[in-house]
Amino acid sequence: MKALTLLTIFLLVAFSTASKSLARNIDLSTVPDRQTVQLTIYNSEDLTFVRETRTVTFKEGNNPLQFSWANTLIDPTSVEITFKTRPDGLALVDTTFPHDKPKMLYWNVQSDFDGEATIQISYFTSGISWSSDYVCISDTDEREMSFEGFVRVLNSSGEDYEAAQIRLVVGTINLVEKIAQLAQITISQAEELREQESAKFGILRKQAALSVMVRRGRAVAAAPAPKKVIKEGLSEYFIYTIEGTETIPNGWSKRMRSFEGQTVPFRIQYRYRPAEYGDRLVRLYLLTNNEDSKLGTTPLPDGVVRVFRDNGRDGLSFLATQSIKYIPIGDKIELNLGPDPNVIFELIKLKAHRDNIWMQVRGGNVFRRVGQPGVQIDVRSTVAGWDDHSTQSQRIRNYSAKDIEVQVRRAWPGHVRFRSSLPAVKRHDFQTVQFTTKVDAGEKQDNLFEVVTLQGRNQKQNNVTIEATRITG
Amino acid sequence: MRPSPLTFKVISGLLITVTAAMAEARIKLITLPVRERVEIQLDHPNATLVEEERIVPLVKGVNQVDFSWANTKIDSGTILFRVLEPGDGPQLDVNVLSVSYPPGENALVWQVAAGDSGSARVRISYLLGNLKKSFNYRAVVAHDETTLDLRQYMRVMNLANEAFDATGVWAGFGQRFLKPIGINETKEMLIDRFAAVPLNKTYTASVHEFGYIDQPKKKLRVPMHYVLNNDRDNHMGKAPLPFGKVRIFQDDGKGTTAFIGEDWGRFTPVDDKIKLYLGVAQDVSIKRTIEKNQRHRIAGNLYNVELIVNYEIENFKDQPVVLDVAEQLVNLRNEFWKNTGRDVEWELGEKTSFPNGLDREESTFDKVLFHAPLPARDANDKSGKAKKIIHRLHITFKNEW
Numbered sequence: 123m124k125a126l127t128l129l130t131i132f133l134l135v136a137f138s139t140a141s142k143s144l145a146r147n148i149d150l151s152t153v154p155d156r157q158t159v160q161l162t163i164y165n166s167e168d169l170t171f172v173r174e175t176r177t178v179t180f181k182e183g184n185n186p187l188q189f190s191w192a193n194t195l196i197d198p199t200s201v202e203i204t205f206k207t208r209p210d211g212l213a214l215v216d217t218t219f220p221h222d223k224p225k226m227l228y229w230n231v232q233s234d235f236d237g238e239a240t241i242q243i244s245y246f247t248s249g250i251s252w253s254s255d256y257v258c259i260s261d262t263d264e265r266e267m268s269f270e271g272f273v274r275v276l277n278s279s280g281e282d283y284e285a286a287q288i289r290l291v292v293g294t295i296n297l298v299e300k301i302a303q304l305a306q307i308t309i310s311q312a313e314e315l316r317e318q319e320s321a322k323f324g325i326l327r328k329q330a331a332l333s334v335m336v337r338r339g340r341a342v343a344a345a346p347a348p349k350k351v352i353k354e355g356l357s358e359y360f361i362y363t364i365e366g367t368e369t370i371p372n373g374w375s376k377r378m379r380s381f382e383g384q385t386v387p388f389r390i391q392y393r394y395r396p397a398e399y400g401d402r403l404v405r406l407y408l409l410t411n412n413e414d415s416k417l418g419t420t421p422l423p424d425g426v427v428r429v430f431r432d433n434g435r436d437g438l439s440f441l442a443t444q445s446i447k448y449i450p451i452g453d454k455i456e457l458n459l460g461p462d463p464n465v466i467f468e469l470i471k472l473k474a475h476r477d478n479i480w481m482q483v484r485g486g487n488v489f490r491r492v493g494q495p496g497v498q499i500d501v502r503s504t505v506a507g508w509d510d511h512s513t514q515s516q517r518i519r520n521y522s523a524k525d526i527e528v529q530v531r532r533a534w535p536g537h538v539r540f541r542s543s544l545p546a547v548k549r550h551d552f553q554t555v556q557f558t559t560k561v562d563a564g565e566k567q568d569n570l571f572e573v574v575t576l577q578g579r580n581q582k583q584n585n586v587t588i589e590a591t592r593i594t595g
Numbered sequence: 596m597r598p599s600p601l602t603f604k605v606i607s608g609l610l611i612t613v614t615a616a617m618a619e620a621r622i623k624l625i626t627l628p629v630r631e632r633v634e635i636q637l638d639h640p641n642a643t644l645v646e647e648e649r650i651v652p653l654v655k656g657v658n659q660v661d662f663s664w665a666n667t668k669i670d671s672g673t674i675l676f677r678v679l680e681p682g683d684g685p686q687l688d689v690n691v692l693s694v695s696y697p698p699g700e701n702a703l704v705w706q707v708a709a710g711d712s713g714s715a716r717v718r719i720s721y722l723l724g725n726l727k728k729s730f731n732y733r734a735v736v737a738h739d740e741t742t743l744d745l746r747q748y749m750r751v752m753n754l755a756n757e758a759f760d761a762t763g764v765w766a767g768f769g770q771r772f773l774k775p776i777g778i779n780e781t782k783e784m785l786i787d788r789f790a791a792v793p794l795n796k797t798y799t800a801s802v803h804e805f806g807y808i809d810q811p812k813k814k815l816r817v818p819m820h821y822v823l824n825n826d827r828d829n830h831m832g833k834a835p836l837p838f839g840k841v842r843i844f845q846d847d848g849k850g851t852t853a854f855i856g857e858d859w860g861r862f863t864p865v866d867d868k869i870k871l872y873l874g875v876a877q878d879v880s881i882k883r884t885i886e887k888n889q890r891h892r893i894a895g896n897l898y899n900v901e902l903i904v905n906y907e908i909e910n911f912k913d914q915p916v917v918l919d920v921a922e923q924l925v926n927l928r929n930e931f932w933k934n935t936g937r938d939v940e941w942e943l944g945e946k947t948s949f950p951n952g953l954d955r956e957e958s959t960f961d962k963v964l965f966h967a968p969l970p971a972r973d974a975n976d977k978s979g980k981a982k983k984i985i986h987r988l989h990i991t992f993k994n995e996w
Contacts, residue, residue, distance in 0.1 A: 257675065274696075347708065348690050373698030379691075428673055430644075430720075435771065437634045437763075438720055440644040443673070463640075463835045466864045471960045474938035476994045481895045492894050503895030505996045512938060513960075521835075521865045566866075 126196075126281055128154055128176055128243070129188040154178050157240075160287040162361075163252045163275065165423060166294040170250040170279070175206060175242050180233035184215065189243065190226040194280040200246035203229055207240040249279035252290050254380070254425030256446075258457065260407065262434040264390060264524075267407070269383040269417060271425075273351065273362060276375035285367040292423045292448070293359035351380040353420040360421055383416040392465060392528040399458060403467035403518075403528070407457040411449050422449040429457050465526065466519040472570075472595050473513045480579060482506035489579065507579035513593060516569040520561040531556040534573060537581040541591040542571035552585040570595055600756055601669075603628055603719075604661040605651055626652050631716070633759050635726065635776075637751070638767025643726045648679070648718045653689065653709035660717075663702035666756045668724030671696070675720040676705055687713045725754040728766065730786075730839035732860060734871075736821070738846040740796050743821070745789040747836070752781045768834040789831050795822040797870075800881045800906070801921035808875065813883050817918070819876040823869045836863040841871055878911040879918055879969070886987065888931050896996045900932045903946060904988040909981040910969035918967045920949070920986065925961050928992050935995065944989030963988070 154176040162171040178187070189201065198219065205212040211234040218228045233239075252275045260267040273290055277283065349365040362380060370376050388409035393399060407429065412418040426445055433439040442459045449455055479492040481503035489506060490499045520526050533554045534540065540547075540555045547557040561567045570593040576582070605626045628649040636644040651660060662674070678689045688710030695704045709715070729750045736743040749766050753759070753776045764772045769786040776782050799805065800815045808816040821843070826832040841860045844852040858871040887903035904927075910916055924939045939961055943953065949965035957964045965986070972981040 255672065348692050368693075375696040377694040377696070379693075426672065430675075433636065433638070433765075435765065437636060437646050437765075438644060438675075439636055439767070440639045440642050440673070440722060463862070463864065466867075471938075473960045475940040476937075479897060479994060481897065483895075490894075492897060499894035501892070501895060505895065505897050508994070510938065519864070519866065 126156075126191050126194065127189075128178075129190075158287070159283055159285070160289065161250060161283060162289045162291060163250050164291045164293075164295055165252050165254075168248040168251065169295070170247050171244065172247055172283075173242060173244040175240055177238055177240050179238050180212065180231065180235065182233055182236050185231045185233055187229040187231060188226065189229065190223075191245075191281075192225050194225070195247050195249040196225075197246040197248075198225070198227065200244075201227060202244050203231075204242045204244075205239055206242050208235070208237075211235045212239055247279050247281070249277070250283075251276050251278075254423040255377075256422070256425055256427040258407070258427060258429045259438065260388075260429070260431040260441075262432045264388075264407075264431065266385045266387055267409075269386045269409075270379055271381045271420075271422065272377050273364075273380045274375055274377040275368070275370055277370040277372055280372055282369075282371045284369045286370070287366075288364045288368050288370075290362040290364070291359050292362065292421060295359075348379055351378065353381075360423075362420070381417075381419055386416050388415075390524075390526070392462070392467075392526055393531070394467060394529070395531045397533070402461050403465060405459045405462045405465070407455075407459065409455045409457075410452070411455055412452050418451050421451055422446065422455070424448055427457060429459060462522065464520070464522040465528075466517075466521070467528075468517045468519075470515045470517055471512060472515055475511050476508050477511065478507075478509040478576075478580060479505060480507040482579075505578070507581070508577050509580055510573075510575040510577055512573045512575075513595070514571060514573065515595060516571070517566065518559070518561050518569070519566045520563060523563055525560060525562045527558065527560050529556065529558045530569075534575070534586050535584075537576040537583045538586040539574040539576075539589055540571060540586050541574065541589045541593060542569075543590060543592045544569055544571060547588060549586060549588055555586055555588065568595070599758065600665040600667050602661070602663050603649060604663075605653070606659040606661060628652070630760075632763070633761075634763040634765070635751070635759065636765055636767075637728045637749070638765065642722050643724075643728070644720060645723045645726070646718055646720045648716060650714050651707075651717050652714050653687070653707060653712065655709055655712045657692065658707045658709060660705040660707050661702065662705070662719065663700065665701060667701075668755065669701070670722040670724070671701070671703065673720070673722040674703065675718075677718045677720070679716045679718055681716060687711060687715050689715050723755050723757070725756070727752045727754070730837040731783075732836075732839055732841040734821075734841055734843045735852055736794065736843060736845040736855070738848045740845070741794055742791045743794050743823075743843075745792055745823070745831075746785060747787045747789075748783050749786050750781055750783045751776060753777065754779060787833065792823055792830050796820070797822055797919055798876050798879050798916055799919040799921060800883070801919075801923065802883055803923040803926040804921070815881045815883055817876045817879045817881060819873045821871045821873060823871075824866075825863045825869060826866050832865050835865060836860060836869060838862045843871065843873065879916060880909045880911065880981075881918065881920070882907040885931065887989075893994070898995050900928070900992040900995050901944070902927070902931055902988075902990050902992070903944070904990075906967070906986045906988070908967055908969060908984045908986065910984075911972050911979075911981045913971050913974055915971045916969050918969055919964060920967055920988075921962060921964045922988060922990075923962055924990070924992075927990075928995070932992060932995055940993045942991045942993060944991060946987050946989035948985075948987045963990075 157175045157177060159172065159174040164170065203214060213232045215230040215232050220226060220228070252273055255272050255274065257270045258267050275288060352363045352365065354361050364378060368376060386409055388407045391406050391408055392403055393406060394403045409415050411422055424447055426443060428443050429441040430438040431441055442457065444458055480489050481492060481499050482489055483500050483503045490497055490503065492499065516530055518528055531550055531554055535553055544557040545559055547555065550556040559567065559569060572593050605628065628651050630647045630649055632648040634646040636646065676691055680686060690708045692706040692708055731748050731750060733746045734743045751764060756778055758778050759776045761773055761775055764774055766786060772784050774782055774784070797820045798817050799820065800817050802815055805816045805818055808814050823829065823831065825836055839860055840857060842857045843855050845855045847853045856873045860869050860871065863869040884905045885902065886905040887901060889901045891899040891901060893899060904922065906920060908918060924941055928939050949967060951966060954964045954966060967984065967986055969984055970982055
């Protein structure tokens, strides 16, 4: 479907300057074809920068060109024309947006010669998007995996883009107005909106896009090998350039592999972190986006990861689907596979008691500790402060065939003393205690600890302190 | 036979790129590779993975492999296309170039490049909705109620609107089955059988769990359970037992069985107990009264609360039984003191009279469990009376206010 047209207009009606009316009823036009087209698609915004070239025959003098984009989602404020050949002999005199013909503009081009020239038209459009997704397949032993990244381009712009060079921008750009919104209004309405905004921010969008537009030569026909996706860093962005050209008709989407890592090493850790994974122990594959892990050629854009495992029976097991956020080169990749029915995780409260009880005498400012030798406490006193002691066991039963590593991170609000002799116990933050332990295959482990919570007037802080003490059940 | 809603086509070399013209009429030759093998993987708790293998004829150059589905719930994002290595013979050089998704259709088109003309074995994997599994169990209890035979079944319900011929089915444990599963068909398969599993028949009185059978008379409801241990010592313990209905029959001693009840068996990890509720035991009677409720002031508004709970127990059965008596201590404290929201700090008193004391294995910081052996009713006593056994729980809740 072709919605964009460029017309060169041969004037039958007087039409020599921009000051004259463009209204006319009889036109004769030629339609120069699009020769090349390049799409630069941003995934953080509904924004695509389109740059196309066409060859136009100019006559000496003024040459009116009409550019229209019915049924598309082009931002009229972004349409620009530049002259790729013979720029010294061509000059853009003015641009007119007719009030009675939305989605159309006229350029008056002054030419010093009769002959052909290549022009470039660029504009922003919405309705083209791209996304990433990943497929991981672990080996049977769960030591290595294949890790494939894909990009999928969806064209809902209203325009067919044939043989287009496609570049995908990874990163978050700043837009002060949505392209889809600008595409729905006339140029005069857009100008009104623009005047309300600061001029310096109004052009940031254009600068952001233009700064990443490094033209590359068009690649030729598809080879029988998968196309390469070239990754380059630029400023705060990463650009994926898909080798050669692609045709993506309106409404279609196309998915291509962007990178692949084979035998990517990873390790397994079980984690209890209620704030991140809910109130359950989950199993994770942990790997790193770096060269040592046979990855690290590109940051991983936001996307969905689907995780499978070779089940050792000439088939796959589906493990999980997870969305990931942008992962820079060198950063960790954490794939949450959910609970493992072969690992049982229980928090068992073994006993509770209270001590260090303080009484407030007659509601005044006098406090007495219960059990203090030689001190008589008035019967009209009330409990004002105490310490709650709770002995608990974090029981882990490992019925899987492998030794496992378990990390427990649990928050204890209030003024808390955490007493234990647990391995590698530490404070994750002011109120969160973390410890990591290993449980052999087929073994049960009781991780004992005592939590002392200072209550009432005994509470002086709102944090956890860790005390090394041997706890018995 | 209904045509399959899944179609798989290889379009020979007339078209190199996918264009909008795909939907238009054109001369083309389509081959329809059949399924060579299908596996249904049911090892994920919430998803069903279908894997199918087909032998795909490819011509040298770029081929289009078209996969479409109608009226089935395939998660298109999960579709994997993998070329398998041949068991023997030369490997065809095959590359998947890209996948195109047409608008408004449940379909996709792989662009597959082949280095030469030939056939490639490919495996397509996808998550399929409405193909579900459930588990159920059938237990036959020995006449003397000391052991049972337990059979574990998996039921696969195919509501996916797709028929599967001779399909491998695997639950993630146990054996793999090779079965045809037709559209809207449900197939039940025996996964495992556990023979002569020792059975523990329990009677439990726990007012805060099971309530009263006659509240004005303070008579407690006494449910009867069968308790099994999912461990190797008890001829089980191969894998966790998934949630499912357990139907229980008993050998009636006459060569046949009688249905005696059913219950939902919860997910039971290895080494855990599965407890099946059979019904209320009417012949074991227990009356719970409070003999003592006394506060002891420590200081000001701080008290220890002393309670003696009295249990009058009678067994009207002709066999001796053991009654489990449990108290939820937070509920007990709340019942006779007040709900403070705090943990209970407690101490057993010397008047606690259960013969073997507290069951420390099963008791927790807020639950106590005792076992009361009860003799059989004297069959020679024509009055029909049972011996009344009296036990006490003497407990002090400490530092309450």
